Amino acid sequence: MTPSSPYGPPAPPDQSGRSAYGTARPANVRIYRRRRRSLLLGLLVLAAAIVVTLNRGDEPPVEPPATTTQGEMGHGGGAPAHPTPTSYPSVGAGRFTVADGETPVYGTDGPLRRYRVTVERGTGQDAHAFAAKVDEVLTDPRSWIASDELRVQRVADAGAADFTIYLATPVTSERMCAEGGLTTERYTSCRLPGQVIINLARWMEAVPDYGAPLDTYRTYVINHEVGHEFGEEHEACPGPGAAAPVMQQQTYGLNGCLANAWPYLDGRRYAGDIVP
Template identity: 35%
Template sequence: MEVRMSDGRRRMSDDVDAGSTPRGGVPGQRGDRTPYYPPHGEPLRAPWDPEEERTPGRRRSVPGARDHLRKQSPVGRFFTTWGWRAYAIPVLVVLTALVIADSVTGAGPGDGDTVGDAAQTPALMGEPPRGQVPPSGELPDGGPFEEAGEGVFRVVPGGTDRVGRPEAEQFTYTVEVEEGIDTTDFGGDDSVARMVDATLANPKSWTADGAVAFQRTSGDEPAFRVSLASPLTVRENCGYDIELETSCYNPSTDRVYLNLARWIRGARSFQGDIGSYRQYLVNHEVGHAIGYPDHEPCPADGALAPIMMQQTLGVANHEIFVLDNEGVVPDNDDTCLYNPWPYPDGPPVAR
């Protein structure tokens, strides 16, 4: 299969609540898993035959009453005969034609198969909102990456011990890489797995609140699959309504899609810190997978960004607002500092 490459000179175009504390705060709440009748009056009526009065019995004929009709042209006779109705008929014809045309054209520009598909499949988590693309969301320049893979994934062998409290809800996961992606330039498949494992095991990650635990497995039935995928595969499974490289969690496949383009190049808001961005990407998308469906805004100017803020698109509220002006993010100038952790100050019980 021929694989199209993107080099460093090419540009491509990632991801699409309140109440967080200025230090990153506690992430948003987890979602549930598991006739009026008018008075009678004289109606406006037009008899079917305008030349005939609807009166009982025989109609009285008045001599010479119709002589003027014979002296007029056909058009004049038409207007004399039908009166005001002669002007109404063309208007009704035009209105009828417009109604028929509207019925035939049906759906507007945004309607189509995607409407039906959305009703039949679970909503994607982390898909980008629709709107103007801010510069902060554009993919930075950087190393090359495969734009397309084969659409199937290989599981990275191995596993980890359980991380988290004994009484916590356990989530098993696999780490997978799309076939067609060559990971040798950034340490191989094992390096991807090590980054995911270390991120989820960090005491600043999701296990900090004591509610969840993680364990990597190479088995067939994990709770979710953390998958490094090519941009085209991500677009197919996460959407591409705006031309930004995004990542998402798709509940219909229980798969977390980590966009290869972002894994290699990161996001502008992280100012070249690729390691922190990869930690953010894992924590944010896994957050969707374990029950945090909602995104959050920057709580205060200069605060650490909440992990469920769409930091791939930016860390300023206005940058997110221009993409989704009906969401939870207000249109203000508050700008956060990038943050890869759900609990940047460590476990809440240890504070």
């Protein structure tokens, strides 16, 4: 006896020989297969997206905006309103390269003061280029030789030099100045007996609100520190709108004066009151 079906008696076969129940199964299978194909297609799309994402990981990352380190602004009114990029190190090798050769003697009268010029290694600065600027300043008729009381000459031999002018990184200059009891906070230049130490940060950046080109500040700092070596003391601003004396501490601020790099103006010694 044929077992009864819970779904009722079998449907009569159609002309193709398939039962009525049999026609429902292929439809379900087709729906299943379509869903499976859709699922597989979705997985393939997802896999392709993952591959593209992974491949993008091999591309160089986008560089963040470049940042620069400014020289310490412990004096002189804080950081400039519009910082400019800098390209100098804060510390160097602690050893110096001497500019070779020598200059003629400049000046008309007085004792001869011989100086030597050196640049700390690792600063990216050329000793001969720095020496050329020093020579240009100290042999100018507006500089100290205008007194007709001294003459100058650059030499390379340490034994022949009366003093040495150093261009040193902030860390090295601070250490050198501290050996003579001076505090510079890696910011200012200084002078010790026989040593004029120019801070690389100031050489590269000058100071905020100086109101004059970098070359003017460089001329000023050479004349100022060498002026100390020649026995000059600090001087005060004569008054608002006046030229700043070269022995004024212009690095700390002009106090109403205008930037000035020379000790002699119009052939005459230009000075302010001595700062006690």
